[in-house]
Amino acid sequence: MTSILTYTFKSLPSTSKWALRFSLRPLSCSSQLWAAPAVQTKSKKTLAKPNIRNIVVVDGVRIPFLLSGTSYKDLMPHDLARAALSGLLHRTNVPKEVVDYIIFGTVVQEVKTSNVAREAALGAGFSDKTPAHTVTMACISANQAMTTGVGLIASGQCDVIVAGGVELMSDVPIRHSRKMRKMMLDLNKAKTLGQRLSLISKFRLNFLSPELPAVAEFSTNETMGHSADRLAAAFAVSRLEQDEGLLSDVVPFKVPGKDTVTKDNGIRPSSLEQMAKLKPAFIKPYGTVTAANSSFLTDGASAMLIMAEEKALAMGYKPKAYLRDFVYVSQDPKDQLLLGPTYATPKVLEKAGLTMNDIDVFEFHEAFSGQILANFKAMDSDWFAQNYMGRKTKVGSLPLEKFNNWGGSLSLGHPFGATGCRLVMAAANRLRKEGGQYSLVAACAAGGQGHAMIVEAYPK
């Protein structure tokens, strides 16, 4: 993960120019859709199920997603989470004491605030009577936070949940080496000067070499970019395809001692020629995954208010969307590390009783351009479906005109723990703006895991 950071910096001398150019793409895509809103018959009128509580998203916010090492670099993760929580309070005006529970997702943990949800909630002025816990599931941590909340509401344990996610890649816990840690701990226990001296005499210079947070998969020892490069090659996704594949709900955040941040700063489309010049970042010298077609290291936080529908209505809210069926999947962490969406998509559709044609809005997490294109090809392959997914036929091709129209992780950035809420909010907001009833959210995560959820528009 750190290596992505380095490459991003190397290859992105300035971003401001590109930001302007970028704005063209979502506009051009979505304008067509606005002109002709999709009208089609759905397999199901709604996904509401008898005797099961409807769960709604009242609203959600995120602070701007920034390249690591920029405006948020001196903050701590709970500061970002706090900003998202305050933003949510401000946006929804929800009375603090109504919130039953707070759940946050995060990946690289700051050791001082290992339960970052609780620290952020206290700092954001939530009631100290509201319990909070933190979950982690790599890039789908925030999804896990949301679905944990959904479970608590569905089972009748809670009515009002705040779920969110946070990641601060500007600062990561770099540890002393195990040998050094062991010596320091032993020193703590040593009672006499003699014992201490004998421990210190065992000190060697190499004890000082630091331990960086894991960049590679623990099980396979392979970095994600490396795996993505192999995945792209396995599905024969060319470098050109990957480079071509590139191209809200934000609350402002007053950073202490700095200016107020109001928009993302990572957006960075570039010309194909410029991108083609970049050197491969992982498999050198002939790989295809580069800094330009990978998501970059990002700081950011998001939060959303989830309620039982009757509670939301009783409190006078106009919800934005329903959270419906969801699935988690997992597969081989070596060769199928990033194929989560391929496996999760058909599973969640079947569970909900929908087909690909019923979906109006697709919001997929894009870790790497090559990864998302490989997922497209996998879903469009009968061979893959038959040999690896135990299906008779392929999942089907995704309609690109409905896909990540407001930008994805590649352009907006990907603060690991916070992306899930961004995806769901983008899905909810797109359903409202572009028209349509169902949205499919899907993401892959380290460890060979994946997630998908159906978001249903709340009737206007």
Next chain:
Amino acid sequence: MVASRAIGSLSRFSGLRILRSRGYICRNFTGSSALLTRTHVNYGVKGDVAVIRINSPNSKVNTLNKELQSEFIEVMNEIWASDQIRSAVLISSKPGCFVAGADINMLAACKTPQEAAQVSQEGQKMFEKLEKSTKPIVAAISGSCLGGGLELAISCQYRIAIKDRKTVLGVPEVLLGILPGAGGTQRLPKMVGVPAAFDMMLTGRSIRADRAKKMGLVDQLVEPLGPGLKPPEERTIEYLEEVAVSFAKGLADKKISSKRNKGLMEKLTSYAMTIPFVRQQIYKKVEEQVQKQTKGLYPAPLKIIDVVKTGIEQGNDAGYLAESQKFGELAMTKESKALMGLYHGQVLCKKNKFGAPQKEVKQLAILGAGLMGAGIAQVSVDKGLNTILKDATLAGLGRGQQQVFKGLNDKVKKKALTSFERDSIFSNLTGQLDYQNFEKADMVIEAVFEDLSLKHKVLKEVEAVIPDHCVFASNTSALPINEIAAVSKRPEKVIGMHYFSPVDKMQLLEIITTQKTSKDTTASAVAVGLKQGKVIVVVKDGPGFYTTRCLAPMMSEVIRILQEGVGPKKLDSLTTSFGFPVGAATLADEVGVDVAKHVAEDLGKAFGERFGGGSLELLQQMVAKGFLGRKSGKGFYIYQEGSKDKNLNSDMDSILAGLKLPARPEVSSDEDIQYRLVTRFVNEAVMCLQEGILATPAEGDIGAVFGLGFPPCLGGPFRFVDLYGAQKVVDRLRKYEAAYGKQFTPCQLLIDHANSPGKKFYP
């Protein structure tokens, strides 16, 4: 030939013009006039890159034989003649094999050193042309790239290899008693440096792709791909080809240089090698080491050093000449015939001649977590077999589990496994004290203490819980299987599986069938053994089966020799200098004196005088004093933890003194002592064939070499009789018989062979 070439060039002419724009031409297709069908080598053209595909018909591996060579030369000539082609990629169409080596049958057909040297020269010429090719050639290596295969690859201008476990590079010729004869001894030192080249050629070790990259043996690595739109292996080879084609283009366009950036250490080494004095020191050092390790019994390593030296000191021409000449000489030596015989035997013993078993063993259970039980468990779990390890006590079980873990962890330290793989392999092992889940077992291997009543007890206990189809295998080194099976309700499912210690290092598995053992039971045992990576000999039941029975008379002679006043150290050096990997006294310590005593008593009863010679008393006294060998810390030697030096156990002096026998001067020269040991071994082995314990001489040789350390340079007892001469063996036996009596009487089959000189174990 001439005609076909003419047609070839004609069709190339017309073919290329038309198809140039399409970018890809299947050569075989365009030139498919009947005369031009090639079976081993084909090529297609991608843009301006020729992709040459090697695919030996009807074989799992590609071998460089005559047909392949001549087709390859034809193809290369077409490529060199073509205006359109600017570079080439050389790749195999077989998954898991680039080129596994030259065809050894080509050598077997040679009658004289000159003929063999001719084979070498043809290879040299072909590869020299490749090396001098003005159109760059990229070798795209997936799978084994060995011997002639590696020599082919290093003649190319660039090498790209798949980074997986199947892709290994090496020159194993030395293991067959020959040398890399197609320019390898000359090119390797230039490519990887003299020390590394010596290491490769003298040990024959296989090098994994990532290591090869570091050494400079390959220029690029390609990661294996997972599933995509095609099966992973297929797509990986395709991807390798794509990458190789891009590099071939780059080389032709001079955008990529085939020169490698050397690291500082490499630069220093290569600088040091320019100093004649340093070079001489290296040759000397390597020669000393080889002498020490081979005891002068193997000619190939010394000749390899010689040939490399000639090339470096006297230039290429002299080097190539020396290479081909020495190659020819080596190919005709007894040692290389012996080693090649072992190679063939090994291939044979890696096949299941009993066919596929009706039910594949998926759940294995092992009784007894001792050294053997845990060893068997280790080689099973790391091949993915679910294995239950049962012991009677928690302490015993814990020790066994730790042994398995340590065995796997050592592989992690050597980077042969990742720690994650270790953990997931270790999860295939279930340790337990009861018979839970034995109802799901497909095979039970018992490795409890060598005691018939105990074996009977566990057999009955196990049969009460296992399903009908489950095989019961007994790991015993001497107890007859039919006696163990006597209490079985289903003797057709009982079989012997004799593993050798340490199980994870020793390649041999001796499978013992009784009259009642069914063919399917045997097939099942062989299948499990093969899965465990073993070389397998299947023998008939009888006291000591084959291996133990051959070893016992030799050990009896060892005792006799010790009693006659030859010290353990002297005895060890006599046996190792004959080619045994472990000295005879040390071997007794390693096996365990109690085990040796046990076996000697049992077999002594069964075979009487023929197993006589030494006095059993010696072993009995040693056991009484607790000198059980390495396991008890004392035997003939003293063993201390952490110390590699071993000193003689001085307490043995009084035991030996008490049992001292007078030596017979006429049969007590060093050579006689060696032959007294070896001829008893050989005589017993031949007797096993005579009695039908052994099915084939090849299995006898494999069992003796891989299980008992019979000198590999002699090829095993049967090959030894063939090469040394049956008459000479019989003469020796008669001489010793005259001095000692019946234990040296040659068996009938051996006498038959001596009487008719044309009769050979290996025709």
